[in-house]
Amino acid sequence: MAEDIPASAEPTTDRDERFAWLDRSLATLCLGSVIIVLVAGFVQVRFGTYDMSWGAAFSALTDEAIWFNRGTWEAFLLGERLPEGVSIESRIVWAQRVPRVVVAVFVGMNLAVSGAIFQAVTRNELASPFILGVSSGAGLMILLTLVVLSGFTLVIPLALTTVTLTTSALLPLFAALGGIVAFGLVYMIAWKNGTSPVRLVLAGVVVGMVFTSLQRALFFFAQDIAVVQQAIAWTTGSITGVQWEEVRIILPSTVVAMGIALLSARQLNVLLLGEKTASSLGMNVERTRFALSAVAVLAAAASIAVAGIVSFVGLVVPHVVRNLIGSDYKRLIIGCLFAGPALMVAADVGARLGPLALNGSMGQIPVGIVTGLVGGPYFLYLMRKKEAVGDI
Amino acid sequence: MTDEDTGASSTVTPASGDADATSESGDASANGDASVSTEAATSENITETVNASIVDADSLTDDPEGVPFTGDDLVIGYPGTEEPVIDDESVVAAPGEVTALVGPNGSGKSTLLKGLADQIEPDAGSVLLDGRDIGDFGSKALARRLGLLSQENVAPDGLTVEKLVTHGRYPHRGAFDGLTDDDRAAIDRAIDLAGVDHLRDRDLGSLSGGQKQLVWIAMVLAQETDVLLLDEPTTFLDMHHQLQVMGIVETLRDEAEMTIVVVLHDVEQAARFADYIIALDDGAVYDWGPPEDVLTEDLLADVFAVDATVDHDPLRVSPQRALDADE
Numbered sequence: 223m224a225e226d227i228p229a230s231a232e233p234t235t236d237r238d239e240r241f242a243w244l245d246r247s248l249a250t251l252c253l254g255s256v257i258i259v260l261v262a263g264f265v266q267v268r269f270g271t272y273d274m275s276w277g278a279a280f281s282a283l284t285d286e287a288i289w290f291n292r293g294t295w296e297a298f299l300l301g302e303r304l305p306e307g308v309s310i311e312s313r314i315v316w317a318q319r320v321p322r323v324v325v326a327v328f329v330g331m332n333l334a335v336s337g338a339i340f341q342a343v344t345r346n347e348l349a350s351p352f353i354l355g356v357s358s359g360a361g362l363m364i365l366l367t368l369v370v371l372s373g374f375t376l377v378i379p380l381a382l383t384t385v386t387l388t389t390s391a392l393l394p395l396f397a398a399l400g401g402i403v404a405f406g407l408v409y410m411i412a413w414k415n416g417t418s419p420v421r422l423v424l425a426g427v428v429v430g431m432v433f434t435s436l437q438r439a440l441f442f443f444a445q446d447i448a449v450v451q452q453a454i455a456w457t458t459g460s461i462t463g464v465q466w467e468e469v470r471i472i473l474p475s476t477v478v479a480m481g482i483a484l485l486s487a488r489q490l491n492v493l494l495l496g497e498k499t500a501s502s503l504g505m506n507v508e509r510t511r512f513a514l515s516a517v518a519v520l521a522a523a524a525s526i527a528v529a530g531i532v533s534f535v536g537l538v539v540p541h542v543v544r545n546l547i548g549s550d551y552k553r554l555i556i557g558c559l560f561a562g563p564a565l566m567v568a569a570d571v572g573a574r575l576g577p578l579a580l581n582g583s584m585g586q587i588p589v590g591i592v593t594g595l596v597g598g599p600y601f602l603y604l605m606r607k608k609e610a611v612g613d614i
Numbered sequence: 615m616t617d618e619d620t621g622a623s624s625t626v627t628p629a630s631g632d633a634d635a636t637s638e639s640g641d642a643s644a645n646g647d648a649s650v651s652t653e654a655a656t657s658e659n660i661t662e663t664v665n666a667s668i669v670d671a672d673s674l675t676d677d678p679e680g681v682p683f684t685g686d687d688l689v690i691g692y693p694g695t696e697e698p699v700i701d702d703e704s705v706v707a708a709p710g711e712v713t714a715l716v717g718p719n720g721s722g723k724s725t726l727l728k729g730l731a732d733q734i735e736p737d738a739g740s741v742l743l744d745g746r747d748i749g750d751f752g753s754k755a756l757a758r759r760l761g762l763l764s765q766e767n768v769a770p771d772g773l774t775v776e777k778l779v780t781h782g783r784y785p786h787r788g789a790f791d792g793l794t795d796d797d798r799a800a801i802d803r804a805i806d807l808a809g810v811d812h813l814r815d816r817d818l819g820s821l822s823g824g825q826k827q828l829v830w831i832a833m834v835l836a837q838e839t840d841v842l843l844l845d846e847p848t849t850f851l852d853m854h855h856q857l858q859v860m861g862i863v864e865t866l867r868d869e870a871e872m873t874i875v876v877v878l879h880d881v882e883q884a885a886r887f888a889d890y891i892i893a894l895d896d897g898a899v900y901d902w903g904p905p906e907d908v909l910t911e912d913l914l915a916d917v918f919a920v921d922a923t924v925d926h927d928p929l930r931v932s933p934q935r936a937l938d939a940d941e
Contacts, residue, residue, distance in 0.1 A: 415693055485790050491777075492784055494770045498733060502764070503837070504757025504785035548772035 334562025337536030359404020459532030459590025534597030680710020717894035757785035782836025824855025
């Protein structure tokens with residue numbers, strides 16, 4: 223105890239304090255997650271219809287013609303054409319398989335952090351990114367777009383050219399918007415001289431029920447099985463066939479949302495002390511709660527736009543991380559930034575290669591099915607192991 | 615060692631010099647512990663750091679007499695109920711003194727305190743801090759002047775004592791600022807004052823009810839406010855911790871000239887520790903004044919419905935039996 227008092231006066235310990243959050247458990251978690259992402263990612267780029275050896279996959283991954291070529295990065299991040307002179311292996315690995323891993327990383331991050339924020343906002347460990355109606359709103363819009371607007375094209379005349387957007391190009395945008403609109407609706411319903419966690423959750427459940435019913439009803443109007451399968455893939459969450467295009471969609475909002483989440487750690491921590499304490503400490507609770515929810519919805523909407531509604535990641539990851547490193551949100555958010563991608567990338571290996579390994583079929587299942595299959599039982603295990611589950 | 619340090623802090627005003635000396639004697643024991651394990655030079659250093667922070671504390675209170683805090687013509691109720699709980703009452707918290715709010719269950723003590731603390735917006739009337747309506751303060755600016763400790767507090771699992779006390783600095787920090795030296799000094803001072811230094815790195819969940827309460831008090835103290843509102847801080851605590859809490863309240867009044875309003879369940883405690891008592895009966899102020907004037911046998915019968923004997927000099931309330939409602 224005695225050493226603590228002069229500690230604050232010495233510059234050397236100042237630095238120690240700044241990095242006090244980075245302790246063994248968090249470092250282990252982050253390192254372990256990175257290893258899982260790298261290993262699962264490597265497996266993911268090695269296997270596929272075009273067969274290549276481990277060595278070939280490795281040399282394609284470390285291909286200098288990709289890494290140190292401005293042209294390739296412009297192709298990936300700005301949508302330019304991939305330059306000539308890239309080997310066929312590198313082309314397949316980098317254009318077809320790597321973006322899927324990158325998208326999985328970003329989706330995992332967004333969902334985990336979004337869930338962590340919603341768990342603080344509602345002060346409930348069982349909250350997920352989709353608790354405030356986001357998934358049902360997105361799901362309804364997905365069905366509306368696929369069933370009602372099928373074959374619809376939006377032509378936007380611009381100065382020099384016209385942009386033609388087909389249903390499939392509009393789907394990600396509409397899905398994300400549907401989620402955001404549903405969140406707004408939930409907030410409006412819950413608002414009566416301010417909100418409370420319980421009222422928000424109840425309003426989310428009600429809006430969710432209505433929207434899910436409408437979504438189910440729309441299934442009956444689907445004309446062919448392909449549309450139904452596409453709708454199911456979107457509403458279960460799938461990153462089959464994603465390209466660098468999807469990376470470009472999710473990257474900007476991920477950077478923004480994750481940045482704000484990291485900087486808001488203290489607000490989240492104070493919110494966990496309860497509304498009364500938070501407001502007596504000078505926090506504008508309603509405004510903070512809404513702003514943080516909006517950030518979480520942005521993160522969830524970004525992941526919906528590229529992957530549809532991937533369940534369980536946003537519920538399970540914050541929970542696991544909290545069990546490992548405690549409930550301090552600075553550490554929790556950082557942990558989620560690493561653990562979310564680990565679960566998502568690993569689950570996607572199962573989604574893409576699982577059917578191949580099981581019965582040799584080349585079919586793929588939506589990754590949301592795998593996250594549910596893995597996450598559900600693990601969550602159950604945690605629940606059985608812990609004495610108290612529910613309030614943070 | 616104590617002499618040297620008093621010399622070092624000679625720049626402070628004579629009035630606060632007293633406070634220094636008192637705190638110093640408290641610190642002396644901490645120094646004693648420190649010198650067992652560390653070099654003499656280090657313990658010297660400790661005393662200087664602690665001493666410097668005490669000077670800071672005094673300079674923060676610009677008004678040596680304490681800050682006036684009043685509620686004028688307050689009407690306070692809850693949304694959804696017809697009748698307000700508090701109907702057009704005015705209360706004054708004496709600057710730099712301890713004012714106790716007493717009354718039976720349901721008399722509106724906690725409601726009045728919540729209204730004073732800006733937790734419930736009054737339907738009418740105004741609460742003035744240092745002559746300014748608390749509604750005119752920004753929420754963080756108000757939290758730098760006015761602290762509130764609620765009756766029941768929750769904290770997430772795994773939160774350490776020091777982390778919780780650090781949250782007390784919330785109103786002093788910008789949205790994305792780190793901890794400054796001032797913040798750290800305030801945290802150390804608050805932990806010291808609440809006497810929870812030995813619990814600093816403990817998990818809040820592992821503490822007893824009494825220890826938890828002291829830690830929460832430390833958090834409110836880290837806010838470094840001029841006015842402090844405490845909602846039944848001693849209820850549910852054992853005798854040792856009750857006395858410890860009230861001891862802290864006395865120290866705050868004597869040394870920091872804080873204006874303190876405390877809701878007390880226990881009239882005997884109010885008689886002993888408060889400078890002024892506001893007795894509430896059914897949402898109305900029944901009487902206000904120094905304990906010896908307010909706490910009479912009549913008041914105890916009328917307001918609390920107990921038959922009690924009140925001895926003066928020293929003031930002592932001894933409840934005898936409950937009176938029937940119609941007596």
